Structure formats: C-alpha cells, structure tokens
Amino acid sequence: MGVAIDIILLLFLLSIAFAACVTRNLFSAAMLFGIFSLISATLFVVLDAVDVAMTEAAVGTGVSTILILITLASTGYRVSPRPAGRQVLALAVSVVLGATMVYGTLDMPSLGSPDAPVHTHPIAQYYTEVSPVEMGIPNMVTPLLASYRGYDTLGETAVVFTAGIGVLALIGRRRRKDPLPIVEEFREGGANRHRVLRVISKQLIPPILLYACYVQAHGDFGPGGGFQAGVIFASGLMLFMLLFGVEHARRIIRPVVLEKLIALGLLIYGGVGLVNILQGGAFLDYRTLAHDPQHGLHYGILTIELGVGITVAAVITTIIYSFASHLRDHVMQRTLRLRQGADAAQTSPESGA
Amino acid sequence: MGWLLEWMSVEVALLAALVSPLAGAALVVALGPNPNARDGSSLVAGVVTFLCVLRIAMALQAGEPVAMELWEPTPGLLFALEVEPLGLLFALVASLLWPITTLYAIGYMRAHHEEHQTRFFAFFAITISAVLALAFSANLASLFVCYEAITLATFPLVTHSNDRTAWRAGRVYLGILMGTSVGLLLFGVLGVHALAGTTRFTPGGVLAGPLADGNVSKATLGVLLGLFVFGAAKAAVMPFHRWLPNAMVAPTPVSALLHAVAVVKAGVFTILKVVVYIFGLDLVRELHAHTLLLYVAGFTVVAASVIAMHKDNLKERLAYSTIGQLSYIVLGALLVAPESVQGAGLHIAAHAAGKITLFFGAGALLVTAHKKYVSELDGIGRQMPITMACFAIGSLSIIGLPPTGGMWSKLLLIEGAYHAGHGPVVVALLISSLLSVVYLLSIPVRAFLRPAPTAQTGEHPHHGPAPWTCRIAMVLTAGLSVWLFLFPDFLYDLVVRMTEPTP
Amino acid sequence: MYAATALLLLLAMGMTLVRALRGPTVFDRILAVNMFGTSTVLMVSVVSFMHHVTDMTDIALIYALLSFTGTIAVLRFVEIDHERREMERAEQEREVLP
Amino acid sequence: MEFLGYINYWVFIVLMMSGFYLFLSARNLVKKIIGLNLFQTSVFIYYISTGKLRDGSVPIQTEGIESYSNPLPHVLILTAIVVGVASTALGLSLILRIKDDYGSIEEDEIDAQDVLS
C-alpha cells in the first residue's frame, strides 16, 4: 500500500513540476510550489520521515510560499516571454544533469533494501538501537539532531541567524528621523473590513502559540523540536499580523526586541557548548552538565532546542515583518503618488497631457 | 696591495660586494639632505665594492673556489653564487666603472641642476648590486631573478626626467624588457630546468646529456637557444633593440654606465653564459639553429652601424653603435670557436671602457656646451680639448684600432670567425668596423679640424671646459682603454680559462 | 479498510489538483489549494493509523493550522494586488480622459 | 519490484531536471527562485528515500516494533531545509531591493540598465 501511495504522490509531483515549468503566471507558479511542498511533505510521511514532513510543511507551504507571495504582491505577476534559444540551452543542460544522475542510479541499492550500506553501516544500528538506550529519548531524530550531530544544528542556527540579519540589512526599515507619511486607510491595515474573519481567526491565535510550545517541549517523544516550534510560533504571529496589520504587530513585539532575540537564541546554543568546555568536556558534550550523563544530555538538548526555537521564531517573524512592512510602504508610496497625481491633474488640466 | 685585502675572507668579500652598494643606497637615502655627504658615501661605497671584487679576483687567481648557497625558496629555485672567470670579468668591469661614473655623475648632475638626485644615486647603487649578483649567479634561475631586478631598478632612472617623452620611453623600456624576459627568457630557463633537471652553470654545459639520452631533439634545443638569444633582450639583438635608443632620455651617467656597460652587458653576458655553461660549445656547434641566429646577429651588426651613420643626435648615434657592438659579442658567442668566445668576453671589457668614454664625452658636451647634435660640434675641440681627446681614444677603441684594447677583442673575433669558416661574418665585421670609422671618428675630426661657426648666432661663445670631476672620469676611462691595449694579459687569462675549464 | 480510504483520498487529491492546475481564475486555485491541504490532513491521519504511530496526528494538526493561516495570507495578498490593479486602472483612465 | 525500487530515484531526477530547467530558462527573478526551490526539494526527496527501510517504521521508539528507518538522512534534510529557506528569504529580499532600485525584476531589463550605467 505504501508503495502505491508513494507512486501516486510522485505522479502528482511530476504533474505539478511540469505545470510550474509551463505556466506563464507567476501567481499560479507560486501556488503550485506550495502544493508541491505539501505533497512532498506527505511523501516524507510515507517515507517515515515525520520530523522532516513537519518542517517541510511549515517551511515550504508556510514560510517560503508566503514570502514568495508577498514578493509578488509588490513586484507584480507579469512575466515576459522567454527566448527560445535560452530554453533549448536550459533543456540541454538539464538533460545532461539528468543523464549523469541516471548513470549514478544504475549502481544504487534499490529503495528500502536492507542490504544498502546506509542500513548495514554500524552507525545506522547505533542510531536506532544504542541511541534510545543511551539517551533515554524515544524519538531518534532528536538526539541525533541535538547531540550526535549537534554541531550541524549549531551551524544551521547560525544560517538562520544570518538570514535574519541579512533580511534586516537588506529591507529592514531604516530608523529614519522622518517616517513615511501614513495614509489614513492603511493605519489600521490588515483585514479590518472582514469583521467575521477577524473574530474567528483571533480565537485561533492562542491555540497556535500554545501548540508551538507543545511542539517545542514534546520533541523528545514525537515529531517536533525547536525549529518546528519556532516556525509555528512565528506563523501564529503572522496570523495576527494579517488580521491587524503590520504596524499593530510591530507594537506587540518590537523589531528591536526581535533582533536581540535572534542573537540570544544562537548565544544560548553556543553558550551551552562553551559551558561544556569549562566543565572539562568537549564542545557540546552535554554529559558534563549533570552528574548523571543521561540527565546532562536531557538538560543540554532541552536548552539548545530552546535556543533554536527562540532564534527561529524571532528570525521568521522578523523576516515576515520586514517583507510585510516593505510591501506596506510600497503600497502606501504608490497610493500617495497616485493621489498627488490626481490632485495635480485636477488643479491644472494641461499638465496631465 | 694584496695584504691589504687578505684579512677579508672570500665569502665575506662576495657578500660584501653585493651588500655594499645596497648599503650605499641606504646611506644615500639617509644622507639625502646633505648633497656632499651623500655623494661622498656613494663614492665610498663604489670603492669598497671594487675592493671586494678585487679580493674575489685574487682568490680566483689563487685557484680558490668561490661559491656559496644563499637560500632556496622552492625546489629548483636556488639562489646561489659562484664566481667563474667570465662573471669575474664582468663584475670587475662594472665595479671599476661604477665609482668612476659616480665621480662623473656628481659633476654632471650638479651642473645640470637635476632634481631628485638622491633617488637617482640610490637606484643607481641598487642597480649595481643587482648587476654584481647577476655576474656571480651560480645558476640560471638566480641569474633570471637578478636580470629582472636590473630592469626594475633602472626603470626609475630611465624615467628620471619625469616628462612625457621619458614616460613613453619608460613604457617601451619596460614593455620590451619585461615582455621578452617573461615570455621568452623565463620559458627558456624553465625549459632548461625541465630537460636537465638543473640550471647550474657547469663547464661543458648541462644539455649534452639529455640530448644523448634522446630526451630532446636538436630542433627543440635550437628553439631553446633562440629563446635565450631573443629573450635576453638587454643584448638588443634586432628586432628587440628599440628600447635602447628610447632609454637615452635618461641622464647621461645612466646612459654611460647602464646602457653602455652594466645593463646591456647583462644581456650579452647572459647569452655568453648560456652558450658556454648551459649548452656547451660543442653542443651549440651541432645545432643548425646557431647558424640562423648568427646571421640575425650579423645583420644587427651591419644594420645598426648603418642606422648610426644617419643619426644626428649624438646619444642616439652612440646607442645604435652600442646595438651593433653588442651583437659583436653575441656573434662571438654563437660562432662557438674558442677564439671568438674569448674575443666576446674580452669585448665586454673593451667596449665598456670605450663606450663609457664616449658617453662621458657626449654628456660633457651637453652639460657644458648644451650641444646635442653632431652637426653642432664643429670646432668645439679647441674649447674642450681634453673631452674631445678622450672621445677620440674611445672611438678608436670601438673601431678596434691601436692603441686601444678594442683591437685585441676584434682581432680575436675575426680570427674566430675565420676559423669557424664563416666568411660572411668576417665580411660583416669588417664592413661594420669601416662604418664605425665613418660615424665615430668623424666627430673628433669635426671638433678639432673644422672651424667653429664663428659667432653667427653668438650663443655660448666661451663656455669653458667640462666640470672637473667629469674630466677626471673621462681621462680615467680613456686611460683604461689604453691600459687594456698595453696589458691585456690579465683579462686574456681569464677568458682563456673560461673556454678551457679547469678540471 | 485504511487502504480503501487512502485510495479514495488520493482520488480526491487528484481531482483538486486538476482544478489547481487548470484554474482558470485565481480563486479556483486558492480554493483548490485549500482543499488539497484539507485532504492532506486526512491523508496523514490515515497513514498514521496505518502505521500505528499516533504521533503523526501532530503533523496533521500542524497542516491544518498552516493551511488556514496560509489561505488567509494568500487571500490577503491577492486583495492587495487587486487594489493595486484598481488603482492602476484609475490612473490609466485619468491619463486617457484629458 | 526491482523497477519499483528505483522509481523514487528516477522521478526525483525528473523533478530535479524540471526544477533546474525552470531555474535556467526563467528570466524573471522570482521564477528563478521558485525553480531553485523545486530543485532543492527534489534533492530532499532523494535523501529521504535513501533512509527508507522496507518494512521499517518511523524512527520513534515504540513497543513491538523492531526495525526503524535510518534517522540520519532525516536530520541532514532538516538542516538542508532550513538552509534552503534561509537562502530563499535572502534571495527574495534581494529581489525586493532590486525592484526598488531598478524598477524591474526581469533579468534582461536589469542587465540593460547596468550596461547603461
């Protein structure tokens, strides 16, 4: 059955990918990308990767698609036609790439084969058999993520941190003395015209935030962890932003605070590692944190997951705030320009021609 | 005076010969604000350098090996020094003429009111250090490094006057010398290293082995030889000669020492060294390419003389004469008869002494009488008798007439060409000598015999003689030419030892 | 039983996918995507029961939340784009009129 | 069944090719980013496929289950997804700035402006 689902999902993916290549409309390309992520997340579930599925859903369908949509809202959906020569070249390069990969697959072990080196190598057994006993944590992904390969996760957090700083540096709003003139209709912003939506959605926000905390804490036992929790937390805030406008959201959690939180999360993570060194262990060797090594591991994993959660939540929120503010400024400037144009046209009809 | 030098060990002398010009340069910069002290230190450095070279000469005469390894940055690029007869000859000439030129330059630069004299003397000294290092290089790699260092160190001297023509000349200078050395010479050096596994100068050459082993064809070796002959563009073999006339925009002492003695001789010296110590005379003789190159050099000899005849600008005429004379030496190297190679070595010294005298004369004329062109020199010998007398002696030396040292080298060259069976070369040499009689001797003849253009314009009727330091320098170099005629034995021994390697 | 459910769900997903691909209006696509999200939630739950791993329901929950938030976001940005087009049209009309 | 054992890989290859094709052929910057994301997501699918064990289960220790899929690729892809979204966010914010400064997000129009300046 698993195979059948797998194949049908793959067929879905194929049709979406083709459609995405063919479509001339950027909006539908973005939507298709969202569906693509959703289906691949489902595929991950079928392939037993529940943590990845959660992340891909949160990131692919959630963050990436929404970011693309915000971008499109301020850049427009127009696409100029592609020159044929370039398409042929692109096709040729892609075919060469594909041919290399097909060549590569010829000697691969088949999917799920228990004889594959991936499964016969001792570390595979270590992760599935020794780790739960050693760690006392049922979810094997969590200790692997946070301890065995904890340094990769530190790097990952650093990447997220960089992205947050980068987005701030690129489109973060300048702390200018003279803020943009605000058009009155936009002051409230958000979906203020849709009363029902507002009321209903508002009720959903606290459960989302609460759920984020659950995912953060429950990572040891089920799918979840700092990263997923951070994204969910941020999406809760995003819902708020959508309903009440970005200005309001910025007043709830100030961008400056977010900026410091971004740094704080990474510092917590790295700080744990440095504490380990001071305790006489290797960097990120949590066993030094308590007398009982297993307790130490638990403390360490919880703390760094918290660090990851803080950084990710702060970064994603910052990114979405920045994008939304940028879009808002863009729309507002445009409106102002148009109004001035209209005024000018009314006062002096000759200038319009 | 040997005892005076005995206390210094040879190694120290070798290093001191390289370091003392640099130290002189540093002193010059340090004493820059005080012209007398500055110029004095420059002179002292020159004398010290010469004494060091003398000490090395004594050691070599006594049969001591003089060699040392300095350092090896990467495998194959060994900086090492080793003194052999030819290098010693070149070093002797350069280091002897340096203090003399300095003496001359002091008078010239002051009389000419040149700016940036400190810079001038400093780079001059650096160049000399590089020249000596080149002369003492134990292998092609370090020779190449010194070769490039000379190019760079002389660049500020060529562009000294800092005007448009100077910079244009500087560009040609750097372009040709750098281009050929990086594009051709370096390739040749690397080729030798790849073929022979070493670039060490070895009596008898290092390339005969690979040829015998069949690792390399004669044609390839011929190409390699061509890379060296054209790559060492300081030798100004046509068609890479254009930098030399251009470089004449530099102050005359530069033209005198560097573009008649040190720099250009570095080029021919490289070719000689390569022919003798890398290829080996026997090997070159077997290469067909050497005949071809021989004719290129022969053409250069004649063509340069013809062009020189048509130049009215005195320094340019001398420059073309230099081009021709340099090709004599290249010819001598490529004829590969022992006599011709000896003659080539000797001609390095003889031409140096002669040509520097001529340039001194030209400079003295410029600075005292403000005359640049040959056609303006009628009757000037009466006002500047010493200058013009020295000029005449220098001319004789270049032509190859007694009582000057040039005679011996030319004789050897012609003899070598005859023995090697290259009749046309003999003819070329003779024609060129005849032409040089015309274009060089005509100058003192004009100066002494023709009447002065009696005050038609009234410009500078009585400018008097050249500055005294200039006159001393000229007399010294002219004397050197004569001394080389009278006592050539010392140098002759050296060049003979070059072609007959001591076992 | 689960298998039959899963197959039917896949069928439903396929149908919504066709709508999402063909459009023709933006709102068709948005609706299709939303619908697709709902099917996915069900799909994940079914798979979860097939594997006897109840933890997967967490994922289903997240899909549901994100699907909701995402739909609102999409609509919001479509609205902004719509407003902008209105403005552009107004601008063009004004340019044409005089 | 042997054929089915490879289908994941081959479909992943076709997906990747289409993503890469979209990336190369598109001249709209946003579309390039979408193509790049498709490309990366396909690679993630490949990775997860390698970790799958036939008859294996979700790598969460449960009573009565003996064999689990290999969790290592999951961890790698978690990291890779995060890296992917980070570069997407950066890319999109660059696009916003480009739109502000150039007034266009079509590659050739931007190039034309750069040549003029």
Added chain:
Amino acid sequence: MIAEHAIILVVVLPLLVAPLCVLLGRGTLAWGAATLAVWSSFGLALHLLGRVLEEGVLRYQLGGWAPPVGIEYRLDLAGALVMTIVTAIGAVVLPYSFASVRREIDEHRHAWFYACLLLCFAGLLGITVTGDAFNLFVSLEISSLATYVLVSIGRDRRALTAAFRYLLLGTVGATFYLIGVGFLYQMTGTLNMEDMARILTEARPDGLGPVHSTKTVRAALAFLTVGTFLKIALFPLHVWLPNVYAYAPSVVSAFLSATATKVAILVLLRVFYTVDGKATPFDALPIADTMVPLAIVGALVASFVAIYQRDVKRLLAYSSIAQVGYMAIGIGLATQAGLAASLLHMINHAIMKGTLFLAVGCIVYRVGQTRLEGLRGVGREMPLTSTALVLGGLSLIGVPLTAGFVSKWALLQAVLADSHWIVAALILLSSLLSILYVGQVIHVLLLRKRPPGAAPIQEAPLWMVLPTLVLAIGNLWFGIASDQAAEVSRQAAEFLIREVAP
C-alpha cells in the same frame, strides 16, 4: 585547556561573537568585539599550524562522540595552511574595516555588517577544519549566506544583482555538493570523510569489485567536482565572480578575494584526496583532461578580458579568475609538485590580491569610485597607497623577488616536469597579459596627470594604510624569504598525496 580545545575555539569564537555584535548594537563596539575575536582566532590558528607541523593531524570529537557516530574535527596540514591564510587576512582586514566601513556602509547596518563578516569568517574556518562531509556543507552555507549579505550591504545598487546572481549560482553549487554527498552516503553509509575513504576501497557487498568503481560514486564525484568548480569560479563557471568583487564594499572584496576561493579550492582537495583519495579520482574520471584545459583557457580569457576593463575592481576580479586558473592547473596535474605549487600560489595570491583590493579600497575612501578615467594621477597624491598597489601589482605579474614569482616559478616547474610545454607557454602568455593590465592601472594612477581643477586628495587614514602596507610588505617577504611557506605547502601536498597511497 585552550590548547586542547583550540581547534574548536578557532571556529566557535567568531561564530558566537557574531550574535554578540548584534546584541551590542553599536557599530564601534561591534567592531571592537569582531577585531578581538578575529585576532584571537589568528593566534589560535598559528598555534594550530605549529602543532600540526609537529604532531601531524589533529582531531577533536565534537560532543564527545567518537567519529562515525558524531562529527569529527580533523585538521591536516593543508587545512591548517588555509586556516592560517584566512585568519591572517581577517586579522589584517578588520583594523582596516573601521574607517572604510564607516565611509561605505550606512550607519545603522554596521553591527549587522560585522556580524556577517564574522559568520563568513567562521564558516570559512569551519570548512578548513571539518572532517565530516555534511558538516562541510553546513559551514559552506554559513559562509555563503553571510557573503551574499556582505556583498549587498553597501550602497551600490549593482551589488544587489551581483549578490543575487551569486546567491543563485552559489546555491546551485551547494546543492550539487549535497547531491554528491548524498550519492556517497548512499554507497558508504557514513558521512565521516576518512570512514568514507576507507569504505570506498572495500569490496562491495555483492562482490562486484571495490565500491569506488561503481557508477554511483563516479557520478557523485562529478557532482562534487562541478559544484566546487562553481564556488571556485573556474572558467566557464566564473560568471558570478566579477560583479561580486567589483561592486561589494572594499573590505568585503579584499576579504573575499583573498579567502573565499582558497577555501573552495580546499574543498576540491578534500573531495579529490581526503574523501576519494585512495580511489584516485584522477583515474576514475577525466578530471585532469578537463581541468587543465579549462583552467588554462580560463586564465587566458580572464587575463584578456581584464585588459579591457575600465573599472579597477572588475579588472582585479578578472585577474582573480585567471589566478584561480593557475591554481587549478596545479591541482589538475595530479602530481605532488603541482599540488605544492597550487598551495603556495594560494598563499601568495591571498597576499597579493588582499594588498591590491585594500589599496583600491584606500583610493575609494578618498575618491569614491573605481572607474579608471576618474583615477588619473590619484596615485601621485597617495604615495603610500600607490606603493602598496605597485608592490601588489608586481607580485601579480610575477616579477622576481615578489611572492607571485616564487609560486609561478614552482607552478611552471611542475608543469614542465610533466613535459606540458604548451601549457607552460600559455601560462607565460597569460603572465604577459597581466603585465598589460597591471601596467594600465599603474599607468593611470601614477603617470597620468590629475585633471585640471580636481580637488586635492590626501593619503587615506593611517588605520587603512597601515594594514595595506603590512600586506604589501608581505608580498616582498614571501618573495624573498619564501622557503618556509614553500616548505609548508610542500609538506601539505606530500601529506595529501600520501593519503592516496594505499
């Protein structure tokens, strides 16, 4: 304790000072913190280099987990060498950045700038020291993402498109790397480089020859190689580089040009030698046959294009492509001499490109632009800067007694040792071209006259000139006393090659 953990502290210190910079918020404080972090990294790197020379490979188990299970840090001589280059350049660039950044970047972005610089620095160091194929990817992405930000943080709008293009191609390169690692992982089941190398030589479970002869591993190598070529900017995958170096802030251009491509080359060496070493990638794939021609064509084309550039920084960027070509030639020869020459050229190129970009940065500080026409005669009024520029330029050409000569000499020798006469001739030809473009810059800066009426220019501030001069003197120092550097690179090459020998 510090000695024991030096290998991790060297990376983690800058990584953690980066968030600290953001917390500090103010530009000056962030600068101070960054400088301290980079300098201590430099000190640690020197210490590590010394220890690697003495003790051989250094290892560190992150999290206290033994290697194939956990991530291992493993520093060999090649890694230590590149690490020293990166930290040294960082240590020189940071004092310089204080004034330059103030001039070129908006005030409120300073703390972010330093944070990103530190992250880029830490990422690059992480690559040099890691022994885990996937961890290398993570470090690569840290440095790349930080680089995209650094490039686009200035005020030039063209930097935005440059950074965007870099982002696209960089991500493709990293994804290719990821695919390659995935293939290797599938065939070996491990991510540790040494473990991979060991398993690759083992017989396959189905008894069909060793693992490295499988098609999958070959495809993996192809992907790893192409992905890394993108990062190295080897011709024809260099298209992202010129604009990135040309329009980034001066400090960033200097830092990146001196370090980023070097580290990418180290990644290539890791792929060829550390991971696939025993399987000798040069036999399995036509790497030498493609790499050497590509590199030499790249060197020629890039030098040629550089001559026609009218912007100094773009000109230098193209010259970087050419120089990368030289390094690639050395690697493509697959001999010890070639490898040693490449490593040596890596050191020297870092020094000379660093000098040149820093000197250009000094000029930008005073003049505000880099178009050649606008720089006529500027050098005359900035004597110290132009001294550095001339020294760097001579080194770039490969004039004797400068660093550039020594490595070019070593490279030519390695090329000729294999009797590639044509390659040697082409290298010399591209050196000749470099005389033209360097000469052009020097000519415009020093020999042309300032346009009449131009405002007088001062020398750049001391804190910018001093680091520039330090690097410029490095050019001479490594040209004259280069035996140590040459010895280290020779040993590093020997070590890498010895790993290949079974």
